Amino acid sequence: MQYLTKDKEKNSNVSLTSEQIKFIENIHLPKRLLLPSDSNFDSKYIYIHLERWEFIYVGTVNVYNFNLTSPLLNKLLKFIVIHMINSSASPLTSVMFRQIKNNLSKIPLNSISYFKELEGMAISKDSDRHYYFDVKRLTRLLFRINFPLFDIDDYEQLNFIKIPAQANNFLKYEDIENTMPSHLKNLIAKRLVEYSTEEGLKNIKKSDLKNLVVLGISFCIGLRSAQFSKLYGSLIKLDTTNRKTGLKRYSIQIPLAKKQHVSGEKPKIALSYEIGQLIDAYKKTFNLSEEEQLFKPLTNNLSVELHEALHNALFFIQPNSTKKLILSGEMFQPIYTLYDFRHNIGHSMAMRGASEDEIAHVLGHSSTIAARHYIMATPELAMLKHQALGKNPVWSEMIGLMMTGNAANIDTWNGKIVSGMLGGKLFLKIGGCNRYQDKCHLSKVRSCYGCFYFRPFKDIEKHKSVHKIITLELIDLVEVSNKSGNYNNPLIEAATDTKHEVEIVINRLLRAVQ
Incomplete structure (x- = not known):
């Protein structure tokens, strides 16, 4: 395959093929990117056309400089960064951005080169373990967007590349579980x-x-x-x-x-x-x-x-x-x-x-x-996963973004009413439902808090009572699972998710009151 040199850069050893150039030229970048935050003190948007992105997120000022000498690589870098922000529900840190930028400009843009880079880092005693997972994350995305010279049918090989030994098991957890949140x-x-x-x-x-x-x-x-x-x-x-x-x-x-x-x-x-x-x-x-x-x-x-x-x-x-x-x-x-x-x-x-x-x-x-x-x-990955689901604010933010149901007023609500049994207790009128179907096949009350058709009513005490029962069920489930030797019981994960979904609704209602 013939490589073109018109976009070869002074600060890069990367050249682009004609197919890659055509792919990048056909990329449509949005005018602005909405940042996933509900804080009045964070930046709300990033304006994509700028070569320098500067924004505030959770109290930290982040700066991205798109100053590669190739306009095409700068455009591809913006496209990749936007995808990573959307998929993780939080912006990259400035350090992570610079690492991705460096990877994109230094490693030849083909799957063979990226595989070799990862395999070399996996066996090297001197390589930065964080750098390995950054490169793997970028490689995974290049496959997913079907970038030329990253054949989707070769993607599965990426999962079986050796992982470097590391003291921090959360790095391995991140590599595996964040693939499918x-x-x-x-x-x-x-x-x-x-x-x-x-x-x-x-x-x-x-x-x-x-x-x-x-x-x-x-x-x-x-x-x-x-x-x-x-x-x-x-x-x-x-x-x-x-x-x-x-x-x-x-x-x-x-x-x-x-x-x-x-x-x-x-x-x-x-x-x-x-x-x-x-x-x-x-x-x-x-x-x-x-x-x-x-x-x-x-x-x-x-x-x-x-x-x-x-x-x-x-x-x-x-x-x-x-x-x-x-x-x-x-x-x-x-x-x-x-x-x-x-x-x-x-x-x-x-x-x-x-x-x-x-x-x-x-x-x-x-x-x-x-x-x-x-x-x-x-x-230990199972326990790491359970801990991260309970403590990771990014995960909670992602769930919050998924749940689009805002609070509703019971006095003015004209749609379906949500009531049901939970833990032997009847809960009446905890919220409304915008589902277009007459019948819902999910468990009433228990499944509502993670559903974007759900419109919780503003009676916080009812939601706190639901949270109490869900929490007790989770504690009992963990105890029974441990005693029976079923430490990785998948129901624990489901119960943990439900507990956090109820917490998000309660926190949202509390913020609305303040």
């Missing part, structure tokens, strides 16, 4: 439940249904694009139906991720009711037979089509206010790939005590080699 997983789960219902399916277009099926399968199973291409109708089956409740149990036979040496039956695992319902609707809507390919390539590259479907689905499930910000250019939509979902499933299973065989079975591996990489993450 909890608030995003909560949002996906709730939206899949919502649109898998009869009412939900009536209100979505054919294209959105297909995108949601891709998202649902990725979220639950973590298939590669090659596995998607091998799926056909009869691999997903309805096993049983409960006549009283109407609930159904599905299973899926997973095509192996890579060609196996010995033929055998495809691994079979349970599939959630909601994803099964979406797939049934998808097959019916597109008239797909039991032996017909579920995802036919419309072009010569199914992988690109699947990632586009995933991207569209992640936009579709966002709250309307977030969609407006994305469409107006004030916010970039965070980008995730099929491999991010696959990576999330592998690590989530490993942290909850799954064996190599179990992980390989779910991911469709013909050997346990890849599963061992996930299990190599130390058991």
